[in-house]
Amino acid sequence: MLPDRDAAEEAAQALGERFGLDEEPQLVRDALAGEDDAEDAQWLLVLRDERQRLDPRALDEFVGEWDGWREEP
Secondary structure: OEOOHHHHHHHHHHHHHHHOOOOOOEEEEEEOOOOOOOOOEEEEEEOOOOOOOOOHHHHHHHHHHOOOOOOOO
């Protein structure tokens, strides 16, 4: 989760470069419940790691650099 679209777009690019991803993460806008204002939204970078190649701690550290956090389904 990231606080705005610009940060999410930059983070998606940096994520691919740092972790050598095969495909770019998907950007998804997550509006906060009951809010219509575009500024009241967070952005998700959806990343699938079905082969579990990525270290969760390294991902936590990465998203922390972007004032974000990691969530698992």
